[in-house]
Amino acid sequence: MFDNISILFQAPIFAVDLLVQGLLIGGIFVLAAYGLALVWGVMNVKNLAQGDMVILGGYVAYQCTLWGIHPILALPIAFVVLFVLGWGVYAAIIRRVVDRDMFTSLLATFGLSLLIQQALNLRFGPEVKIAEAGFGTFDIGELSIPAIRFVGLGLAAVLAICIVLFMRNSRMGQAIRATSQDPRAARVLGINTDQVYAFTYALNAAICGAAGVLVAMIWNIQPFYGLVHSIRAFIIVTAAGLGNLPGVIVAGFGLGVWENYSGFIFGAEFAVAAVVGLLVVVLMVRLFQMYRLRQVVR
Amino acid sequence: MRFLKMDLRAATVAAALTVSLGLAAAPAEAKVEGDTIILGSAISLTGKYSTNGIHAQNGYELGVKMINDNGGVKVGGKSYKLKVVYYDDESTPARGAQLAERLINQDGVKYMLGPYSSGLTKAIAPVTEKYKIPMVEAEGASRSLFTQGYRYLFAVLSTSEQYLASSIELAAEIAKKNGKKPSDVKVAMAFENDPFSLDVRAGVVDDAKRFGMKIVIDDKLPRDLSDMTSTLTKVKALKPDLLVISGHSKGAATAARQIAELKISTPMIAMTHCEAAKVISKFGAGATEGILCPTQWAETLSYKDDLFGTAAEYDALFKKSFEGYKNVPYQAAQATAAVMVWKDAFERANSFDSEALRDAIADTDMDTFYGGIKFSPAGNNIAKPMVLRQIQDGNLNVVAPLKWASSEARHPRQPKY
Structure with missing residues (x-):
């Protein structure tokens, strides 16, 4: 471990390498986590199928490459496909669990996650798939960085900006925010909250789908890879807190960087442990902060 | 309700009877x-x-x-x-x-x-x-x-511990041929954390110890492996002479792709499952040139x-x-x-x-x-060796053991990224 840390000091170029690579993938983590925060915050549904929707989006991209469509163009396609699918899932399942207690929604979305995994396995088989964009590698000095990672970050940023603008300015965006603040008051004021919920869930699915396209281009996808994306999204949202968009962005990029550094320093087997360890630290710090705050109020 | 209960009981008895009858009748x-x-x-x-x-x-x-x-x-x-x-x-x-x-x-x-x-x-x-x-x-x-x-x-x-052990032997042979000692060879290992790959790893460790080689990286990859960036960055920093990887098809696909993307220049790379992962057709002959792949059997x-x-x-x-x-x-x-x-x-x-x-x-x-x-007394086959094939111009050619080799191993590998 100390050998690995000393490498980073002796040859700082590798520290920069890890930093850049981490930042470049952080954008994808932000997308999936933002979607989760949206559904969690607005509907109080903890969507355990989050990662599986990401993977589903990845398979849409893969299917597009089979049809000869470039995976970049698959991004809007996956967005639309997953939006429609998300709406359908809401109407069929989520609608019935929105008002129930937490465990009902956890169970329902867990079931959904299993369903997506097995359906993908039946259709595409268990081998890993890649939607190859064919952009090659970018050389900056001694650094070699896959160009697709830059493209991915750019696309993630564009998508994120669009969503933020939409939430701020559009009528539906305002309705979503109003519902998240107080669903009863929103209903009194004439907002069709059922429709808002449906739209929110569908939007989340669409964001996941887009993130999945990026995952399929940058890494690879397999029917059972959803879980790790779900875990990342939950970690980010938990660390950042609900309804804290800047927090989600910082936590997402931070997670990308920290995963790379901890993999380098402690070895790949401890990368996830290091990430969860960091989450524990963040939660402890928060707890103490709140504790102090409470004393002041008292 | 009573009826229902009785029905259930009757059904259970009937089912049990059928099962026991079936058991008694079938094996004859x-x-x-x-x-x-x-x-x-x-x-x-x-x-x-x-x-x-x-x-x-x-x-x-x-x-x-x-x-x-x-x-x-x-x-x-x-x-x-x-x-x-x-x-x-x-x-x-x-x-x-x-x-x-x-x-x-x-x-x-x-x-x-x-x-x-x-x-x-x-x-x-x-x-x-x-x-x-x-x-x-x-x-x-x-x-x-x-x-x-x-x-x-x-x-x-x-058995699995033989999968990549032959690559260690090959590295030792090549070191000798180039006038170096086998104990000078630096080995980097990346193995998935599952029973099969850890078996493969045990074989590699045994053989590396036998030659006194130095293991400079020993990473265990997670099961849902899709990113090896941090391990490969370490490879870039420590410049081993041999990189061995095992993680089923997904490990081979991830490794072959990221080795090309990050332009890893290790002179010798061996990994399991390259064939199952179809690395040549997926990532091209140039990018995968020189990678060593063990196999149980080859049609050649x-x-x-x-x-x-x-x-x-x-x-x-x-x-x-x-x-x-x-x-x-x-x-x-x-x-x-x-x-x-x-x-x-x-x-x-x-x-x-x-x-x-x-x-x-x-x-x-x-x-x-x-x-x-x-078969050995333990039941495993001891008459058949693992063979090592190398990707050469997009073909898989047997390079070790020498008795079955159809081509000479190319060293160092010269990929075109």
Whole structure:
């Protein structure tokens, strides 16, 4: 471990390498986590199928490459496909669990996650798939960085900006925010909250789908890879807190960087442990902060 | 409600009766029906192992078909046909063990073929052992299968610790040829954290120790592996002479891709499953040039037998018999070899008694298109080596061991990224 840390000091170029690579993938983590925060915050549904929707989006991209469509163009396609699918899932399942207690929604979305995994396995088989964009590698000095990672970050940023603008300015965006603040008051004021919920869930699915396209281009996808994306999204949202968009962005990029550094320093087997360890630290710090705050109020 | 309860009770009794009757009636003489010998196998036709499970099933079927078409199995002067009863274990060990019980207890199967993967074999072996039913398996390579003292388990394939050990030997040879000491060689290892890959790792560590090589990286990759950036960055920093990787198909796909993306310049790289992951067609001949891939079997080897002819002839026959194969996976070839072991054992034992058959299998010493087969007292095959192939201009050429090599190993590798 100390050998690995000393490498980073002796040859700082590798520290920069890890930093850049981490930042470049952080954008994808932000997308999936933002979607989760949206559904969690607005509907109080903890969507355990989050990662599986990401993977589903990845398979849409893969299917597009089979049809000869470039995976970049698959991004809007996956967005639309997953939006429609998300709406359908809401109407069929989520609608019935929105008002129930937490465990009902956890169970329902867990079931959904299993369903997506097995359906993908039946259709595409268990081998890993890649939607190859064919952009090659970018050389900056001694650094070699896959160009697709830059493209991915750019696309993630564009998508994120669009969503933020939409939430701020559009009528539906305002309705979503109003519902998240107080669903009863929103209903009194004439907002069709059922429709808002449906739209929110569908939007989340669409964001996941887009993130999945990026995952399929940058890494690879397999029917059972959803879980790790779900875990990342939950970690980010938990660390950042609900309804804290800047927090989600910082936590997402931070997670990308920290995963790379901890993999380098402690070895790949401890990368996830290091990430969860960091989450524990963040939660402890928060707890103490709140504790102090409470004393002041008292 | 009362009615319902009574109904339920009656139904339970009826079900129990049916099951017990079925159990009592079935096993009578089901092992050999008329002139057909029944073999049984739980195999992964759905679930995460289904791709290779189906390869294995095709291998079994081709073996059965060829044996039946060429005079069948001769026992006691009479010719018998072979037939295999399959159940789908859904790639889950618990289901595999259940199905093995069912094959033995309900269907009366007395002769077993193995499932796919070490995990499933581990689940089924205790069952066949309990009922003293011999099982010839072709898809479970884990070394730990052969340290349990199983008496009825036999495997035609080379065990997992041999997978990449030959690459260490090759690195030592090359070091000597270049006037360096083998102990100067620096090895980087990246292995998935699962029983199979850790077995492979144990073999590499043993051999590296034997040559006194220095292990500079020893990373264990997570199961849901899709990013190796941090490990490969370490490789860039520490510049090892040999990089060995094992993580099933997904590990090979991830590694081959990111090695090219990050322009890793390690002179020698060896990884398992490059063929199953189709790395050449996915990432191009240039990017994968020089990567070493171990294999249980290759169609270019000069192994042969009387039934299938040479390895190349088996390859051609397999492609003709099953659609959609560009390359014949070794999983299929070794499955066929397992059926051949059964035929050989029946004929030598000249009996259907499972104890006599177990002893006959234990005494197996035969040459097949898949290589020599001779079992150690522990049940693993010691007559067939793993071979190492290198990706050379987009082709997989055998480079080690020297006895079977068709080309010379290219060193250092010269990929075009």
